[in-house]
Amino acid sequence: MAKLKSLIKIEGTLDGMTFYKGKNGYIVRTKGGVSKSRIQNDPAFIRTRENGTEFGQMAKSGKTLRQALTPMLADVKDGTLTARMMKTMAQIKNADTTSIRGSRNVAMGLTSNEGKALLKGFDFNGNAKLTSVLISDYLLNTTTGEISIASFIPLQQMNAPGGATHVSFMSGVLNLDFATGDKDLQWSPAQNVAINNTEQSVNMVPPAVPVGTGHTLYVFKMSFYQDINGIQYSLNNGSFNVLHIIEIL
Incomplete structure (x- = not known):
């Protein structure tokens, strides 16, 4: 690899040599490697x-x-x-x-x-891990796919991102065969909760539990919103949303 010193700056391949622009200027190298x-x-x-x-x-x-x-x-x-x-x-x-x-x-x-x-425990958003966002115990019923949180107080039991006024909870059950690609995903209706000091119960139940030849994965989702004049907007385009695998059978 060598630096190109010339008034003519080119990029691409010519006669077995590759020219490209790097952070330290224009670079040239010969084509190599195993066929x-x-x-x-x-x-x-x-x-x-x-x-x-x-x-x-x-x-x-x-x-x-x-x-x-x-x-x-x-x-x-x-x-x-x-x-x-x-x-x-x-x-x-x-x-x-x-x-x-x-x-x-x-x-x-x-x-x-x-x-x-x-x-198990994989977070699809590395910047919003369930264990860092939710400061509360929850229960999973593997028979129904229900995830429940009893006596939940949002402001005390959750690290909500700045600007969030509401959070939606959702549970999902996925049967996935990694060998064949066959899949079936069932997810619950979202339960939307205002982020305040009001105590309430959260219950998320998918309409059915999928069956199939694959593994069954149970996932927990949290989505954050900001209320502006009665309309809830996804906070920062979903960059704070949580999706976490809580169990796999």
């Missing part, structure tokens, strides 16, 4: 092929989970989600102690208690 054909066929790169296969499977599993939760995830904003989920999927894949190297996968990893424990 795609060699990586795909040379026995010396078998480990590389195995790692690549597992990497692709992990990325697919993360995407499958995010897409399955789209109705609840759409207004939960975090630019680090894909990278954080990829890290978690890699750990779950490593919990697959049955498949041979190159074929280890998330679906098999989740059949173990270790794999389930790695996914």
Whole structure:
């Protein structure tokens, strides 16, 4: 790699050399690396092929989970989600102690208690973790998917973001087969609560609990709003909203 010192500033590839602009000026480097054909066929790169296969499977599993939760995830904003989920999927894949190297996968990893424990507690918004936002006990009924909070006082039992006047609670149950992609998501109506000192009970019950060949994930969502002249607006486009996996069976 070398710096380009010339009155002519170019970017792109020319005669096997790549020109581009870096933070320290224009850079030029020669094309290098191992050819795609060699990586795909040379026995010396078998480990590389195995790692690549597992990497692709992990990325697919993360995407499958995010897409399955789209109705609840759409207004939960975090630019680090894909990278954080990829890290978690890699750990779950490593919990697959049955498949041979190159074929280890998330679906098999989740059949173990270790794999389930790695996914349980995942926050889809790293900037709004449930354990940091909600300062209250809650109960989950895995038979019905109901999440309940008794005697909840918003101003005392929650760290609400500045400007929020209301919060909505929602529970969701997802049956997802990571091997086939088959999914069924059921979510409760949102229970909207004013952020004040009024004590009340919060109960979120999905219309049904999905069944299927996959794992059942229970998720807890909190969405924050600001009331302006009687209309509630999503606070900061959802960057403070919580979506958390509280259990996986």
